[in-house]
Every structure is written in C-alpha cells, then in structure tokens.
Amino acid sequence: MIGSGSIIGILGGGQLGRMLILAGRNLGYRFVVYEPTGPSTAGKVADKEINAAYEDEVALEEFARSVDVITLEFENIPAQVIDWLSAIKQVLPARLALYTCQHRQREKDFLKENDFPCVQFEYADSPASLEVAVHKIGFPCVIKTATFGYDGKGQIKLRNAKEAEDADYLWEFLGAPPRVVVEKWIHHIGEFSVICARKASGEQSTLPVIENIHVNHILHTSIVPARITESTAQQADALARAIAEKLEVVGLIAVELFLNTDGKLIVNEMAPRPHNSGHFSIDGCITSQFEQHIRAIADLPFGSTKLYGPAVMVNLLGDLWTNSNCPPDWTDLLEDSKVKLHLYDKEEARSGRKMGHFTVTGETVESALEVAEAHFCKLQDT
Ligand SMILES: Nc1ncnc2c1ncn2[C@@H]1O[C@H](COP(=O)(O)OP(=O)(O)OP(=O)(O)O)[C@@H](O)[C@H]1O
Numbered sequence: 046m047i048g049s050g051s052i053i054g055i056l057g058g059g060q061l062g063r064m065l066i067l068a069g070r071n072l073g074y075r076f077v078v079y080e081p082t083g084p085s086t087a088g089k090v091a092d093k094e095i096n097a098a099y100e101d102e103v104a105l106e107e108f109a110r111s112v113d114v115i116t117l118e119f120e121n122i123p124a125q126v127i128d129w130l131s132a133i134k135q136v137l138p139a140r141l142a143l144y145t146c147q148h149r150q151r152e153k154d155f156l157k158e159n160d161f162p163c164v165q166f167e168y169a170d171s172p173a174s175l176e177v178a179v180h181k182i183g184f185p186c187v188i189k190t191a192t193f194g195y196d197g198k199g200q201i202k203l204r205n206a207k208e209a210e211d212a213d214y215l216w217e218f219l220g221a222p223p224r225v226v227v228e229k230w231i232h233h234i235g236e237f238s239v240i241c242a243r244k245a246s247g248e249q250s251t252l253p254v255i256e257n258i259h260v261n262h263i264l265h266t267s268i269v270p271a272r273i274t275e276s277t278a279q280q281a282d283a284l285a286r287a288i289a290e291k292l293e294v295v296g297l298i299a300v301e302l303f304l305n306t307d308g309k310l311i312v313n314e315m316a317p318r319p320h321n322s323g324h325f326s327i328d329g330c331i332t333s334q335f336e337q338h339i340r341a342i343a344d345l346p347f348g349s350t351k352l353y354g355p356a357v358m359v360n361l362l363g364d365l366w367t368n369s370n371c372p373p374d375w376t377d378l379l380e381d382s383k384v385k386l387h388l389y390d391k392e393e394a395r396s397g398r399k400m401g402h403f404t405v406t407g408e409t410v411e412s413a414l415e416v417a418e419a420h421f422c423k424l425q426d427t
C-alpha cells in the first residue's frame with residue numbers, strides 16, 4: 046500500500062493530471078509532474094514540476110527517484126520511457142495496457158484477438174496500400190493515424206470513392222505517418238463510455254455508463270445515467286471490466302463504445318487513464334474517477350461510485366475565449382445552484398483547446414440537459 050503522505054509522480058501535465066492532483070490532495074498525497082512542453086496546468090497545483098524531454102535520462106531518473114510510484118495522465122508516452130522508468134520505480138498502469146492503447150493497430154488487434162466487438166478495419170503503410178485498404182472497407186470510412194491522435198486529430202472521413210481518389214494527397218494530409226488504420230464508419234445511435242478502475246488484486250469498480258455527444262469529433266456533452274436499457278448498460282459495464290482484466294490495468298481504463306442501429310455495442314477505443322467523459326463524477330458521484338484512480342494505484346479500498354443524481358457535463362473549449370477575444374462571463378454559471386464550474390487555468394486559449402468544464406445536476410436527465418444547454422447557448426452568445 047502507498048499511504049497518505051507518499052509522493053505520486055505523474056507523466057503529463059494536462060487538465061487530467063491537474064484534477065488527479067486535486068483529488069489526491071484530499072487523501073494527503075503529494076505530487077511531482079513530468080511535462081516536456083513547459084510549465085503546465087497540472088504543474089501549477091503540484092508540489093514540483095519537472096520540464097524536460099522524454100529523452101533526458103538525467104531528468105527522468107531524478108523524477109523516478111523523487112517519487113514513490115509513477116502514473117500518467119497521457120498515454121502517448123514512448124514505451125522505452127516507461128521501460129526505463131519501470132526499472133527504478135513502479136509505473137501504473139504498466140506496459141501492457143499502455144503499449145496496447147497508444148497504437149491503434151495494436152489496440153484493434155487486441156480487440157479482435159480477444160473477441161471484443163470492434164469496427165471492421167484494415168491497415169496501410171503507404172499511399173498504395175491505403176488505396177487497397179479503403180476499397181476493402183468501402184464507404185463511408187475513416188482513416189486514422191496509428192499513433193498520436195486525440196480529439197479527432199489525424200483523421201479523415203471519406204464519404205465516397207471520389208474523396209478517396211488521390212491517395213498521395215490523403216497520405217500527405219495526414220503527415221505521411223508510418224502507419225494508418227482504415228475503419229468502417231459506424232452509423233451509430235449513440236456513443237457511450239465506461240470508466241473502470243482496477244487494483245493489482247484484480248478488484249474492480251466502474252462508474253455508471255456515460256452517454257457522450259461529440260461536436261466536430263470533440264467531446265461536447267456527457268450525460269449520466271446514459272439513456273439506454275438496463276441490459277445494454279450491463280453489457281457495456283461487462284465489456285469494460287473484461288477489457289480491464291485482459292490488459293491487467295492497475296488504475297483506470299476508459300472504454301469508448303458505439304451503439305449501432307442493431308442495438309449492438311462496438312468498442313471504438315480505450316484510454317488507460319482518467320477520461321474527459323468522467324469529469325461529471327467530481328460533482329456527480331460519491332467518489333470521482335480521479336480519486337478512484339489514486340485509490341487503485343495506492344491499493345486503498347475503492348470508494349462508492351454511486352451517483353447523487355442525474356448529471357450533465359459540458360466542455361468549455363478555447364473557442365469561447367477566442368470568438369469574443371475575452372474570457373467568457375461566468376456570472377450566470379456561478380449564480381446557479383445546480384452548476385459547478387471548473388476552469389483549468391491554462392495560459393492561452395486556442396480553438397478546440399479544453400479550457401474547463403461545467404457540470405449540472407438535476408432531478409432528471411432532461412432537466413439537467415435543458416439547464417446545461419441554456420447556459421452553453423448563453424456563453425456562446427456573449
Ligand atoms: N468508425 C467510426 N464510426 C463512426 N464514428 C466515428 C468512427 N471513428 C471515430 N468516430 C467519431 O469521431 C470521434 C473521435 O474518434 P476517436 O475516438 O477514434 O478519436 P480520438 O482522436 O482518439 O478522440 P478522443 O481522444 O477525443 O477520444 C468518435 O468519438 C466518433 O464520434
């Protein structure tokens with residue numbers, strides 16, 4: 046067990062790290078953040094931040110030796126860095142989960158080999174093989190770079206053969222990546238996620254199933270409880286638990302799912318860390334995803350993930366700042382007793398950048414959604 050007062054190292058300095066630290070502080074933990082790009086939003090609330098490259102072995106060693114356990118809030122950490130750090134200090138989740146989830150080909154192969162439902166896919170490593178892959182899958186389809194994609198970056202949706210004509214152009218547009226995955230486009234009736242925490246003993250705890258609405262491939266709204274049947278919710282929960290078990294996750298894993306028009310759940314992708322769709326749990330559940338992650342890696346008893354009531358989370362992207370050249374006016378949100386506002390204190394607002402979120406709790410999903418939409422529209426209009 047890693048007790049209160051211990052130091053937790055976090056790879057990555059984004060808002061997920063920030064909220065992890067804020068939750069862990071309540072249990073008496075201290076934090077060191079390792080972030081290559083410079084002073085970060087997580088670093089601002091940490092005890093210490095190290096800004097150095099992933100190739101900087103001296104800084105990595107200083108980081109590993111200054112903490113009691115290492116975790117991450119960002120899965121695109123080079124595997125050799127994880128191996129290197131693991132030789133000095135335990136890294137959770139360990140290599141298997143990270144290595145599988147940080148590469149779309151390995152992720153898809155894992156799902157297929159273990160009979161988890163996933164979209165039809167093909168790989169390509171050149172414009173010529175891309176052409177073959179696209180024609181095997183058919184239209185509509187989506188091309189995704191195998192690594193470093195997030196918020197829909199590194200993706201092109203193709204609606205018809207005409208849009209696929211110039212494979213060289215598509216390849217260049219994606220940045221001539223080493224490898225891409227071509228996926229069948231799923232005509233789904235909804236997107237959902239399940240966040241599962243697992244301890245080294247194998248004990249698991251899941252959050253209620255979350256319904257997600259994306260705008261321009263970026264998560265916009267998360268709704269809990271998801272508007273699905275009890276049986277679909279149970280299947281989603283069981284899928285996430287089975288995946289967490291197979292990947293021997295210690296910490297959290299978020300499993301993103303589509304529900305297709307035949308009522309079948311299909312795994313889109315997994316993230317072995319806290320997930321944007323779980324932010325509602327800070328205000329909506331007895332134990333948040335962030336606290337549960339700390340409990341899992343520290344081997345503490347799990348907290349209850351019981352929902353206080355229906356909750357709706359809305360992301361606040363940088364566009365709200367850049368469209369009006371000033372920060373939004375938060376007065377209405379702050380005055381509403383049903384709303385909790387979270388701002389990440391990022392230095393610069395950019396289009397598509399996650400700057401904060403707010404959570405609305407209500408008597409029903411419908412009433413919470415109505416309040417959330419009204420607030421969001423008002424923020425956009427001012
Ligand atoms: N095969 C597909 N069929 C239908 N919709 C898809 C498909 N692939 C992606 N999408 C849509 O694009 C969104 C982003 O895709 P995906 O989750 O693969 O990308 P990402 O860049 O890893 O995003 P994030 O990090 O935000 O989860 C999905 O949530 C979904 O709305």
Ligand SMILES: [Mg+2]
Pocket residue numbers: 301313314
């Ligand atoms: Mg996704």
